[in-house]
Amino acid sequence: MNDNQLLRYSRHILLPQIGYEGQEKIVNSHALIVGAGGLGAPVALYLAASGVGKLTLCDFDVVDLTNLQRQIIHTTQSVGVNKAVSAQHAIDAINPDIVVQTIQQKSTEVEFAQLAENVDVVIDCSDNFATRYALNRVCLKLKKPLVSGAAIGFEGQITVFDFRNASSPCYHCLYPDVGSDAEMRCADNGVFAPLVGMIGTAQAAEALKLIMHLGESLQGRLLLLDTLSMQWRTIKLSRDHACAVCS
Numbered sequence: 001m002n003d004n005q006l007l008r009y010s011r012h013i014l015l016p017q018i019g020y021e022g023q024e025k026i027v028n029s030h031a032l033i034v035g036a037g038g039l040g041a042p043v044a045l046y047l048a049a050s051g052v053g054k055l056t057l058c059d060f061d062v063v064d065l066t067n068l069q070r071q072i073i074h075t076t077q078s079v080g081v082n083k084a085v086s087a088q089h090a091i092d093a094i095n096p097d098i099v100v101q102t103i104q105q106k107s108t109e110v111e112f113a114q115l116a117e118n119v120d121v122v123i124d125c126s127d128n129f130a131t132r133y134a135l136n137r138v139c140l141k142l143k144k145p146l147v148s149g150a151a152i153g154f155e156g157q158i159t160v161f162d163f164r165n166a167s168s169p170c171y172h173c174l175y176p177d178v179g180s181d182a183e184m185r186c187a188d189n190g191v192f193a194p195l196v197g198m199i200g201t202a203q204a205a206e207a208l209k210l211i212m213h214l215g216e217s218l219q220g221r222l223l224l225l226d227t228l229s230m231q232w233r234t235i236k237l238s239r240d241h242a243c244a245v246c247s
């Protein structure tokens with residue numbers, strides 16, 4: 001790290017649990033963020049501000065006026081612009097040291113596998129089950145940690161599938177069969193604006209911890225947030241030994 005970086009990241013480096021060593025891991029890391037919407041916005045902003053050296057951002061959608069109520073990485077000027085590109089502009093403004101790769105078309109599972117091959121962590125900020133299942137299979141196969149988040153209405157959830165550990169459950173253990181709901185998109189429903197910020201910010205925190213091997217991740221725990229009662233609940237998640245994907 002150069003002098004500027006030492007200054008920029010000094011409030012991380014001052015934390016004994018992170019220090020110079022931990023920050024260097026962040027600076028040398030590469031994260032894949034799938035989705036630059038409500039969840040992807042805080043994830044991308046916090047990972048960029050924290051110094052994650054390389055970010056691959058996937059989103060094939062363009063910024064719409066209805067997105068701006070909660071997708072805080074985008075601006076009114078970005079309406080009509082691809083979301084990954086719009087997010088890249090915001091990241092450049094916050095931290096020009098970050099190398100951003102944008103994927104502006106819809107990725108297949110094979111393409112996700114190529115994108116995930118060299119990253120340290122994958123963050124699922126998508127809004128549909130098809131992408132969630134595909135990322136789960138890709139991360140399982142490549143043994144990459146996957147930070148999974150979802151938000152709808154006033155409720156959200158977050159967990160980590162750390163496939164670097166053989167004992168980790170997978171997304172399919174949690175949701176074995178969604179049948180006809182597979183293409184249901186959260187974007188078609190109402191979403192409480194700060195909810196996506198809270199879930200996305202928690203995803204960013206988990207991603208940074210996984211990069212640094214710091215603390216205890218959410219592997220094996222599903223965290224559920226109800227913003228109406230403002231209560232977090234934790235459910236224990238175990239591997240399904242009959243899971244069609246990971247067993």
Ligand SMILES: [Zn+2]
Nearest residue numbers: 170173243246
């Ligand atoms: Zn499984």
